[in-house]
Amino acid sequence: MTAALLYTLGVLVFVVAILVSIGLHELGHMIPAKKFGGKVTQYFIGFGPTVWSKQVGETEYGVKAIPLGGYVKIVGMLPPAAAELADEVTYDAEGRQVTRVRKSNTGMFTQLISDARAAEWELVGPGDADRLFYKMPSWKKVVVMAGGPSVNLLIAFGIFAAVFATWGNAADQSATTTIEEVQACVVPAEESGRVCTDEEIRDQPTPAFEAGIEAGDRIVSFNGVEAEDWEQVQQLIRDNEDRRADIVIERDGELMTIVTETTVTPRFLSEDADEPEPVGFLGVRPESYATTGGPLYTLEQMGGMTVDVVKALGTLPMKVFDVGQAIFGLEERDPAGPVSIVGGGRLAGETAAHEEIQVDEKVISLLMLIAGFNFFIGMFNFVPLLPLDGGHIASALWEALRRGLARLRGRPDPGYVDAAKLLPVAYVVASAMLVMGVVLIVGDLVVPVHLDGS
Template sequence: MTAVLLYTLGVLVFVVAILVSIGLHELGHMIPAKKFGGKVTQYFIGFGPTVWSKQIGETEYGVKAIPLGGYVKIVGMLPPEAAELADDISYDADGNQVTRVRKSNTGMFTQLISDARAAEWELVKPEDSDRLFYKMSSWKKVVVMAGGPSVNLLIAFGIFAAVFATYGNPADETVTTKIDEVQACVVPAEESGRVCTEEEIREQPTPAFEAGLEEGDRIVSFNGVEAESWDQVQQLIRDNGDGRAEIVIERDGEILPPIVTETTVTPRFLSEDAEDPVEVGFLGVRPSTHPTTGGPFYTLEQMGGMTVDVVKALGTLPVKVFDVGQAIFGLEERDPTGPVSIVGGGRLAGETAAHEEIQVQEKVISLLMLIAGFNFFIGMFNFVPLLPLDGGHIASALWEALRRGLARLRGRPDPGYVDAAKLLPVAYVVASAMLVMGVVLIVGDLVVPVHLES
């Protein structure tokens, strides 16, 4: 029962953390939009039927049934069609010009665009004329649309920085000169990891075992050379061949007299891509490791590397999702390092929390890293310059600023606002692809889930 409760707790913590992240993402859009005078009519977490909502001022705040995202409705995202079209202009009772859009058209894509404009402008009132999103300065549009994913990246940075500064980075271990294990016998390279038999320990003990080195000892020097790093010590041992070795160690805070032994020679593969082993000096110890700690600059450096990895992952995402589809039908094994949905993330969080062999501190760190990883990916994904993602709107605003700037430099008329509505066919295709990939990943996480490695 305890394992079930811990599993449930892990899932709940993950889900709540993601929902909070979604809510903060949308605040990242809404706050600057309102600050710049825009009109925000809705702020919702989730999609589908409304579970709860409350009207505060001109904005309706609420929660919907499917917690797979969220949105804010900023009035005037799409500009009207060209004002010179006669049927796009009407006047109110006071004689003020009111821009509207045509509600019918020919051609599938043209009709989609026209319908989207009509739906958009049903919310626009004459008094909203100066508060429409498309009329904002280009830099304000960029700030509003970049606000959401930037919040996710800031969340990820905050979690990563806190973990790296205290516990350390689990993915970046520092190797020390402290001994974590003393191997009892010489095991052939091709049998690395095998447990020694009593006969092997008697007949071919390692120099370290024979010399009496113990777990927890710290190598201070080797053959008179001060030990500054494990790489250095390892190279000294390898270069020593089967020669005499004088080792100074620190045990329980005390420097012991030099231990004199002889290293032996054993074949070892010196790199992962080596085809043949090379005979080198061998002592028979394994160093201890600990997660590398670091501050804000270290965190930024690590996130830079993560950015490269995410960009590569996004490039192969359709293929990876296709592989998940193959796994669903039993045509291949599920890749344990492949993409997962929020459902898969919840399962991993639950398994981490319920795992008996993982210490409480490590469980907390794993959950934090999982939450930070999801936020980092969500933030980076939303910067992809395609509608309906935030990056698509950012790209439109930047293009608008560029062409207006070029027009001013050339002394030409202002080319006007960029019409994002013309890119709606692309948005529909991208949204459909995202929906399909999301469904495949969710089904995959239910049918052939990725499990926590033992």
């Protein structure tokens, strides 16, 4: 296939996978809602104008033009207005319940809440009184609203588990005591990995290069200490400072002893270290391989990912602001920053079309990209703010807590939590999400992030 065809194929695979994920997310809401007796009138993938739809029973299933999400319409999400705010509740000519709100409801947010409540009750018929979402027990509300993002997390778990069990986790490398590379010269820690000049090799060779250690040699012992793993050998080298080192290696099945002296040079002792520290240095890089593991290993890794995502969500507005700056050329775009589904599709296309990436590596990269998007979507939807699923979950949990405390204290039932009162927050959050989404999409079109990190 040509590079252009492979690029297009990669984009299509990613887009279809995300649309399927969205559809399964919405099924995660709809199935338990119907199971609990709720009334679901719509199930749509996408937003905007309807491209296709079909009525099956009381539910309309369809696809809309803008594939940036989806929704299910569960009737009765908002309770009726409090008695003091309503003149009456009546049924129209078609049998739909109508709440008439007093004209004294002035103010932008008050009117918005009133309009939303009225629109919600247009779908309520005379026989729906026991099928309304707000009347469900709190635990059922939690199950319905958590069902969507939980599906995304399950998709991510399934992909991660399959990849980690077979291919391994490329982000979690395990090093061996076999040497993959001998560094020819000592270079500053900030320049680690660059090619040495002939002059540097002559004037400042590494102890390993000067002693004749070769790629493929396996370190058997260091100063009489048997080598168990690379972390132990690395620490022995660092602690040796600039002293003599007797190193037993295995080369082509034979043992041999190499005598040299390690040197002291500043090195970064961890990936997140701010400054290098002077330690013993030999000048070798070990062979490494992606760590493999089963379901428990996958859960452990996803636990670490959860921490990373929570941190990323905290800095997301600033990261998006930086993308906005990059759009106008005020700064370079961060290659490790957030991307939209457009950026994800571009990365999928570049992965599929890359000539130097093997087919199996392309498949794994695409799977990990799809899993990563699902994991983020799932975590993001658990944020306890309306209109996200987490906002509804938080409301249901608060309702359960409030009613439980009332029972313990022998007080009257405080009733349902009125999510409509939180709609101003939902509008603000939705507006912020819309703005951030548009900025990321524009950024992915104007200053895209490429596979090579540029």
